Amino acid sequence: MIEIKQATKNFAGKAAVKDLNLTVPDGKIFGFLGPNGAGKSTTIKMMTGILPLDAGSISMNGVDISTDPMKAKHQFGYVPDRSDIFLRLKGMEYLNFIGDVFDVPPNVRKEKIEYLTKSFDIYEALNDQIHTYSHGMRQKIVVSGVLLHDPDVWILDEPLTGLDPKSSYTLKEMMREHAAKGKTVFFSTHVLEVVEQLCDEVAIINKGHVQFRGSMKEMKQQFQEDNNLEKLFLELTQNE
Amino acid sequence: MSNTWKLMKLMVKMQLSFAHRSTAEKTGYLILAVIMIPFGLLILTLLNELIAAMYAAFSPTGDEAVILGVLFVLMTVFYCFISIGTVLSSFYFAEDVESFVPLPFHPYQIAAGKAAVPFLSLYGVNAVILLPGLAFYGLHSGAGLLYYSSALLVWLLLPVLPFVLTAIAIMFMMRFVNISKNKDRSKVIAGLLGFGFVIGINVVIRLEGGSQNMYQLAAGQGDLLGLVTKFFPTAYISSSALAAPASIQGILFLVLMTALSAGGIALFFTIGQKLYFKGVLGLSGGKRNTFTEDTVEVYVKKKPLIYSLFRKEVLLILRTPTFFTQVFVQSLILPVLAIVLIIMEMDGPLGGAGPQLAEMNGKFVILASVGLSVVVFGSNPASISSISRDGKSWFNHLYLPIPPSKVIMSKMLTAYLLNAISLVILSAAALWVIKIPLSIWTAWFILSLLISWIASAAGVMVDLYSPKLDWTDEREVFKGRFIGIVPLAIEALVFGVILVIVWNINSLQGLWPVTGALLIIFLLLVFLMQTAMRKLTERRYHNLL
Ligand SMILES: Nc1ncnc2c1ncn2[C@@H]1O[C@H](COP(=O)(O)OP(=O)(O)O)[C@@H](O)[C@H]1O
Ligand SMILES: [Mg+2]
Numbered sequence: 001m002i003e004i005k006q007a008t009k010n011f012a013g014k015a016a017v018k019d020l021n022l023t024v025p026d027g028k029i030f031g032f033l034g035p036n037g038a039g040k041s042t043t044i045k046m047m048t049g050i051l052p053l054d055a056g057s058i059s060m061n062g063v064d065i066s067t068d069p070m071k072a073k074h075q076f077g078y079v080p081d082r083s084d085i086f087l088r089l090k091g092m093e094y095l096n097f098i099g100d101v102f103d104v105p106p107n108v109r110k111e112k113i114e115y116l117t118k119s120f121d122i123y124e125a126l127n128d129q130i131h132t133y134s135h136g137m138r139q140k141i142v143v144s145g146v147l148l149h150d151p152d153v154w155i156l157d158e159p160l161t162g163l164d165p166k167s168s169y170t171l172k173e174m175m176r177e178h179a180a181k182g183k184t185v186f187f188s189t190h191v192l193e194v195v196e197q198l199c200d201e202v203a204i205i206n207k208g209h210v211q212f213r214g215s216m217k218e219m220k221q222q223f224q225e226d227n228n229l230e231k232l233f234l235e236l237t238q239n240e
Numbered sequence: 241m242s243n244t245w246k247l248m249k250l251m252v253k254m255q256l257s258f259a260h261r262s263t264a265e266k267t268g269y270l271i272l273a274v275i276m277i278p279f280g281l282l283i284l285t286l287l288n289e290l291i292a293a294m295y296a297a298f299s300p301t302g303d304e305a306v307i308l309g310v311l312f313v314l315m316t317v318f319y320c321f322i323s324i325g326t327v328l329s330s331f332y333f334a335e336d337v338e339s340f341v342p343l344p345f346h347p348y349q350i351a352a353g354k355a356a357v358p359f360l361s362l363y364g365v366n367a368v369i370l371l372p373g374l375a376f377y378g379l380h381s382g383a384g385l386l387y388y389s390s391a392l393l394v395w396l397l398l399p400v401l402p403f404v405l406t407a408i409a410i411m412f413m414m415r416f417v418n419i420s421k422n423k424d425r426s427k428v429i430a431g432l433l434g435f436g437f438v439i440g441i442n443v444v445i446r447l448e449g450g451s452q453n454m455y456q457l458a459a460g461q462g463d464l465l466g467l468v469t470k471f472f473p474t475a476y477i478s479s480s481a482l483a484a485p486a487s488i489q490g491i492l493f494l495v496l497m498t499a500l501s502a503g504g505i506a507l508f509f510t511i512g513q514k515l516y517f518k519g520v521l522g523l524s525g526g527k528r529n530t531f532t533e534d535t536v537e538v539y540v541k542k543k544p545l546i547y548s549l550f551r552k553e554v555l556l557i558l559r560t561p562t563f564f565t566q567v568f569v570q571s572l573i574l575p576v577l578a579i580v581l582i583i584m585e586m587d588g589p590l591g592g593a594g595p596q597l598a599e600m601n602g603k604f605v606i607l608a609s610v611g612l613s614v615v616v617f618g619s620n621p622a623s624i625s626s627i628s629r630d631g632k633s634w635f636n637h638l639y640l641p642i643p644p645s646k647v648i649m650s651k652m653l654t655a656y657l658l659n660a661i662s663l664v665i666l667s668a669a670a671l672w673v674i675k676i677p678l679s680i681w682t683a684w685f686i687l688s689l690l691i692s693w694i695a696s697a698a699g700v701m702v703d704l705y706s707p708k709l710d711w712t713d714e715r716e717v718f719k720g721r722f723i724g725i726v727p728l729a730i731e732a733l734v735f736g737v738i739l740v741i742v743w744n745i746n747s748l749q750g751l752w753p754v755t756g757a758l759l760i761i762f763l764l765l766v767f768l769m770q771t772a773m774r775k776l777t778e779r780r781y782h783n784l785l
Pocket of ligand 1: 011012016034035036037038039040041042043785
């Protein structure tokens, strides 16, 4: 479970995210939908400890990210939107590094690395440096890293962008499985369609504010009733 | 031809434009320029004095052209050395190389465009040293207008052949390096090339010059100019042209120089047309390996986190060509150069000079060698690039549950490792070649270990305070940042004060008492640095983005 209370982040005096409140329950796939520049990545960076909060608080499974960052960071796995991970490491070295960071026992590592990278079709590339990977391959190695240490909470920033259909399908299946185990999946996207396919619940963010939060059915109703949301809906559907 | 011209102008504009530079960078350059003025004046005065002295020595035998010969030889070496780096990066490693290839230009045109900036930049050095040098020579020899006009032409032409030949050599080399189709490896080779060149030139000069000096030569030898410019025909031709600018012979030499330069340019175009693309195409970063089952076994071993982090840092330096050359090779260049020099001097005054140290004032010896260590270890490129090296991947340290202190410590250890390697190399030279007494070496070694730690910490802290993370090319980590000077300045001040104070405490005498006192002071400094580092990490670590 993720709890965000009154989270605020300013860049050069301008608020990128303002007084954001959100509770992400366990056992569900939670979509975080919004157009480019809405504040999705900024919110996620505050959740993961990359950006310090200007105000408010965020907790992962009850552990506050600002006051007990080490423990909080053990609760989640994060797939960044950018693929600038440690580019000079080989894929295998990266996964092994993650294994060391999260204290994954060697026999589990071996088994999982083989299984995961084979199902993502990057097994053959494990001995190459990551900077030679395509965006999609980098995405897959990070996802493999997350699955390797198997955290309760998954946080993914635009995870499907750049993935080929097969990998996209694999990842979606994995997200569903994780939620089905009663764990938390939180991901951002700017594509309405993805939310429709995948999510149990959704929050819509625009210009740093949450404009809607609820189930998929409620969202569709709201889109028809609320004028503002309808405009946003057009933005989210037309652009893709 | 007009296309070539346009392309050259475009490239010059793109590479030299100040438009996209930040104001901080611009002020940086301005400050640097202001700082350089007194240095420039100093160099000019020295140059003038040197030429005057040489003129007085050589003119009685009519050998004054040797001065020009020496000047031209030195400049030629300089051009070649500078061009190796600039040509390689402009021709092969620049980000934009591959974007020019699909455009409808001949290879020679792109090569010419790419050559423009490296070639023009030679005239920077030229304006600072050769131009005043030629003018001073003119003044001392009381030359007329003809000399100055010829000198101007020589000034313009002198860089042409060294540059062109270096570029051609590099194109040849890259043609073959490319067989491995590996941009990374060729970058490393390129980095080592400059390194090898420095040592090679040193060896050649020492072997050639031997122990005879110029003045002895002047007395005995007839064709002194020919001797000095033995391997540098353009230097010979240019000197001869300027030695007697009014004579037929002088004019012929000048014409010859012009013709050779024009020929060189033609050759460059011809070879560029044939070879340039062969080296460029297929330059792709990284290499592909196939992965087999048993490699998994090798990797999945549990290691302490600090070791994993440290390994990651070292791999980053070894695998990123720019970091490899700028950090690894650079921090070793000084000790290795020192050793080459020392070994060549084996039979000279330095070889086995160590035992004499034992007879000197122990206090003086240890203070002096500590001072030397501060200079050698003071500015460590690994430490001042600690955080900046990560660039856009820095944020990965933030969401992973890794204690900040461990990340910083892994960077400290990396910087320290490089210092330790030079320390060991220098120790080997000191013990085996100079034969320094074991007691002095022990004292120096222990103190140097601490100095290295303090220096590394200073560098890491400066970089942590204000790292450059948003680079797109690794060279930005080192270029146009004035950070390297900061730790060195602080250390010079701190250690300088300590050394002066210890030197003036008269009751403190002898090797071991002084070493003991320094040890305590340095340990205290280490402790202070660690505390400061902890505070700084708390304040800065999460606020760098
Ligand atoms: N480092 C930064 N500096 C200044 N402004 C930023 C920075 N990061 C994001 N912003 C601004 O904050 C807003 C939200 O950005 P972001 O969270 O990346 O949006 P998205 O929803 O597309 O992920 C945008 O207006 C963006 O310009
Ligand atoms: Mg985003």
